[in-house]
Amino acid sequence: MLPILQRLCWKELRQGWLMLLLGLLLPPLALSLMLDHVELLTFDMPTIALFVLIVGVAVWASMLAKDARGRQSYAGIHFPQHPGLASLVTYLLQGSVALVIGISIGYWRARMGGLYSYDNYPFLGLLYVGSTFAAGYGLTLLFSPPVGMVAGILCGLVNTWTFNALASNQLGFNGQDTVVLYMGMAIILSFFAVLCYLLMLRFSLKTRRVLACVLFGIGLLFIPIKEFVKDNLPQDARMNIPVRLASSDGALVVEAPVIESDSVDLRLVDHRRLRTLTHRFRQAVQPLGFVGKNVVILAQQLKKESRVTLLRWALDSDAVEPFASLPARPEGLTYTLNYYSLASFDPGGRFGIIFVPSPYGGGYWYQDYDLWKIDLQQRSVTMIKPLIRSPSDITGWHGNEAILAMGNMYAVSMATDQMIELPAPLAQEGKE
Amino acid sequence: MKQLLWKEWQERRIWLLLWAVAEVGVGVFAHTQSPFGSFEPNGSTWILLPGALALLAGLGAYGSELAGGRAAFLYTRALSWKQVLLAKLLPGVAVLVGAPFISACILRLSAHAPYTHFMTPVNLLSGALWMMSFTGMAFFAGFGCSIVLSGLAGSILVLFGFFGAVFLGSTLLAKVSGYPSEVFLGYIVTPLLAVVVLARFGITLSPGARLRRFALAVLIPLIIISSAGFLPALRKNNRLAERIVSVQIVSPSGESAFARRWYDAWKGYWFDLRNKRLLPLPENQFFLAWASNECLITQTIDPVTGKISDGCLLTWLDHGQLRSHRFESGGTRHPYASPDGQKVLLLTGKDFCVFDLRTGTTQRFPVTWPNNSKASKEGADCWWQSNDVIGYTDPTTGQPVLKKLAQ
Numbered sequence: 001m002l003p004i005l006q007r008l009c010w011k012e013l014r015q016g017w018l019m020l021l022l023g024l025l026l027p028p029l030a031l032s033l034m035l036d037h038v039e040l041l042t043f044d045m046p047t048i049a050l051f052v053l054i055v056g057v058a059v060w061a062s063m064l065a066k067d068a069r070g071r072q073s074y075a076g077i078h079f080p081q082h083p084g085l086a087s088l089v090t091y092l093l094q095g096s097v098a099l100v101i102g103i104s105i106g107y108w109r110a111r112m113g114g115l116y117s118y119d120n121y122p123f124l125g126l127l128y129v130g131s132t133f134a135a136g137y138g139l140t141l142l143f144s145p146p147v148g149m150v151a152g153i154l155c156g157l158v159n160t161w162t163f164n165a166l167a168s169n170q171l172g173f174n175g176q177d178t179v180v181l182y183m184g185m186a187i188i189l190s191f192f193a194v195l196c197y198l199l200m201l202r203f204s205l206k207t208r209r210v211l212a213c214v215l216f217g218i219g220l221l222f223i224p225i226k227e228f229v230k231d232n233l234p235q236d237a238r239m240n241i242p243v244r245l246a247s248s249d250g251a252l253v254v255e256a257p258v259i260e261s262d263s264v265d266l267r268l269v270d271h272r273r274l275r276t277l278t279h280r281f282r283q284a285v286q287p288l289g290f291v292g293k294n295v296v297i298l299a300q301q302l303k304k305e306s307r308v309t310l311l312r313w314a315l316d317s318d319a320v321e322p323f324a325s326l327p328a329r330p331e332g333l334t335y336t337l338n339y340y341s342l343a344s345f346d347p348g349g350r351f352g353i354i355f356v357p358s359p360y361g362g363g364y365w366y367q368d369y370d371l372w373k374i375d376l377q378q379r380s381v382t383m384i385k386p387l388i389r390s391p392s393d394i395t396g397w398h399g400n401e402a403i404l405a406m407g408n409m410y411a412v413s414m415a416t417d418q419m420i421e422l423p424a425p426l427a428q429e430g431k432e
Numbered sequence: 433m434k435q436l437l438w439k440e441w442q443e444r445r446i447w448l449l450l451w452a453v454a455e456v457g458v459g460v461f462a463h464t465q466s467p468f469g470s471f472e473p474n475g476s477t478w479i480l481l482p483g484a485l486a487l488l489a490g491l492g493a494y495g496s497e498l499a500g501g502r503a504a505f506l507y508t509r510a511l512s513w514k515q516v517l518l519a520k521l522l523p524g525v526a527v528l529v530g531a532p533f534i535s536a537c538i539l540r541l542s543a544h545a546p547y548t549h550f551m552t553p554v555n556l557l558s559g560a561l562w563m564m565s566f567t568g569m570a571f572f573a574g575f576g577c578s579i580v581l582s583g584l585a586g587s588i589l590v591l592f593g594f595f596g597a598v599f600l601g602s603t604l605l606a607k608v609s610g611y612p613s614e615v616f617l618g619y620i621v622t623p624l625l626a627v628v629v630l631a632r633f634g635i636t637l638s639p640g641a642r643l644r645r646f647a648l649a650v651l652i653p654l655i656i657i658s659s660a661g662f663l664p665a666l667r668k669n670n671r672l673a674e675r676i677v678s679v680q681i682v683s684p685s686g687e688s689a690f691a692r693r694w695y696d697a698w699k700g701y702w703f704d705l706r707n708k709r710l711l712p713l714p715e716n717q718f719f720l721a722w723a724s725n726e727c728l729i730t731q732t733i734d735p736v737t738g739k740i741s742d743g744c745l746l747t748w749l750d751h752g753q754l755r756s757h758r759f760e761s762g763g764t765r766h767p768y769a770s771p772d773g774q775k776v777l778l779l780t781g782k783d784f785c786v787f788d789l790r791t792g793t794t795q796r797f798p799v800t801w802p803n804n805s806k807a808s809k810e811g812a813d814c815w816w817q818s819n820d821v822i823g824y825t826d827p828t829t830g831q832p833v834l835k836k837l838a839q
Contacts, residue, residue, distance in 0.1 A: 150588045360466070360547070394681050396685055
């Protein structure tokens with residue numbers, strides 16, 4: 001009896017293992033719903049639903065194309081028609097269903113996301129589902145169902161990214177730009193499958209495939225490449241915000257208007273002494289801070305230069321002299337517009353510290369900074385630590401140490417040039 | 433074995449070489465590989481290039497073998513499944529380990545002088561290890577997914593399905609334990625387990641049978657890992673992380689700091705560094721500035737809508753106790769400290785105000801603002817002439833005005 005039962009169990013496991021696994025998933029799900037603090041219902045349902053939809057549409061399109069390809073020879077024999085016409089009719093009829101689904105999904109996404117304007121979202125939904133369908137169908141005709149499915153899913157994922165990015169306004173498109181941009185993409189991708197299909201009748205298989213890949217690549221990578229290029233274009237070393245730096249008592253103010261040319265007029269207002277001083281710099285500069293009542297420290301980075309020069313502006317004599325330079329990321333000064341918040345000078349006027357965008361840093365997702373000590377008397381700079389992800393906004397000065405807060409607290413000794421971590425506080429429940 | 437390796441090299445050398453060159457290139461020129469011991473990559477998008485090529489190199493491992501009955505032919509030779517597996521893994525592992533080491537050496541040799549001190553062997557090795565783990569995850573995930581369907585496209589399709597399962601599992605777990613990333617890394621191992629299972633006896637089976645076995649080998653660890661997230665020890669309320677406080681902004685004197693709770697960003701604290709004490713601030717305060725060495729200015733924020741209320745809250749430490757004073761309007765412009773640090777000058781609404789931190793009293797200096805002028809929108813300059821005298825630029829005349837404080 002036992003061997004028979006074993007074999008029957010084995011048979012059941014072989015045949016029904018998938019359902020068993022899904023059944024195993026249910027208890028933790030049910031348990032989680034019972035726990036008070038678990039909010040499973042707050043899943044980002046639109047995102048999950050969109051992902052499932054992509055996969056579904058890509059598979060659907062590929063299967064349709066596979067069948068259509070199989071029927072080609074039959075249709076060609078029995079009807080006096082172009083051999084590709086049957087596949088084209090299938091694509092257009094079924095594709096129109098995909099477009100209707102896309103419009104509905106776009107509207108639904110806008111509603112679910114609590115978006116203020118629905119104008120572009122039905123159109124984007126149309127593009128999103130339509131391009132997935134078109135890529136899945138077109139590449140299956142030329143290659144194979146797996147290739148079509150992968151292409152469709154990739155197309156959908158990339159469009160989902162732009163879709164969600166637009167929903168959260170991460171991309172700087174607005175108004176006319178959005179419509180024009182997406183109309184371009186829609187045209188490329190909607191006609192993509194038809195074009196592939198027609199091309200396959202005129203050229204060799206290899207040529208058709210290459211052409212299909214090129215078309216697919218353009219449609220798929222249009223927006224990512226546009227974003228990448230936009231973010232990696234060298235920036236002009238001008239500053240597009242007005243600069244204003246005041247001393248802690250407000251008596252000294254250095255300011256510059258929006259800088260629209262290479263030269264800049266920095267204006268110093270000394271309220272106590274009722275004095276105004278203007279100095280023209282031939283390249284854009286940023287004030288870093290005041291040292292005493294007569295000196296302003298400035299930073300200057302020439303275009304394409306991978307160094308930042310520190311300048312000392314003596315207010316009494318209106319003399320400006322460079323006293324140190326340190327390696328920095330090209331365009332780093334422009335990149336960090338509020339540069340002066342990244343430098344600090346001790347009240348005694350002997351030392352300073354500065355965070356400079358690192359030449360070893362990246363720039364798209366994060367900006368890494370190098371921490372330097374500035375010795376104003378020796379007129380030298382010393383690196384304290386390279387590659388810091390989150391620089392301290394304000395530096396405290398305590399004795400001979402600079403105190404930095406970067407999630408944890410750190411003390412930088414001006415005597416030893418060492419940075420040490422200070423003990424972190426811990427909140428105590430119920431005892432506060 | 434030599435012949436197997438030669439075969440692999442012939443079939444996959446283009447992908448492997450592309451991966452190696454890209455990894456060394458972006459490591460050296462885009463600095464994606466940190467030479468300073470950081471375990472985090474820099475912000476360059478170029479890091480995706482070696483990751484994508486490692487993934488493709490992995491995805492091509494078994495996928496090409498499964499097409500055209502080549503796997504069945506391979507097993508007619510006098511070979512064990514372990515030898516085949518090893519031959520497919522070794523070239524990838526060689527690139528995985530070798531490329532970051534070459535990058536590290538080039539980075540060290542080409543470094544600027546101030547940086548060489550920080551490029552110790554341990555730091556260089558840490559950066560190389562990070563790069564290995566990043567590209568390794570991609571390579572092994574691709575390698576695992578290559579054993580189910582034939583061809584590169586088949587492997588990518590399996591990869592999508594696998595990531596879908598991982599995404600759902602980690603999202604579910606994130607809601608319970610708050611630690612999705614660690615679990616995500618654990619998931620990466622699961623396709624490798626599936627490879628070992630399949631490479632042992634399944635490579636010559638039909639695609640459907642391979643797919644079922646792959647799903648079984650991946651889903652069981654996923655379910656076990658996901659279920660572990662429901663254990664009480666991992667639940668949110670019991671975690672030490674709940675009590676961790678992140679120090680945000682230090683005061684200019686370096687003796688105090690504004691801190692926030694890690695898991696509740698709007699729960700603020702005053703951190704007294706001298707006495708190592710943590711004093712709770714009123715809820716939902718948004719840091720604005722340090723008005724003086726020991727006077728904090730915050731604004732109230734609605735955590736749901738993100739709306740910041742008008743006015744501000746001044747908080748300072750007085751004989752070990754926190755004291756605070758609320759200004760119902762303004763107070764967010766020009767918070768200047770007096771030279772002795774005992775008073776704060778602010779622009780509140782239409783008045784200049786001086787707040788005395790010792791006595792907690794306010795002196796107001798009303799100013800007439802011309803309608804629609806630049807000054808009425810942006811405020812006017814104000815400053816401390818001395819400890820007892822303030823100055824401001826009259827918004828109407830543009831002339832400096834000095835006011836002596838009442839004693």
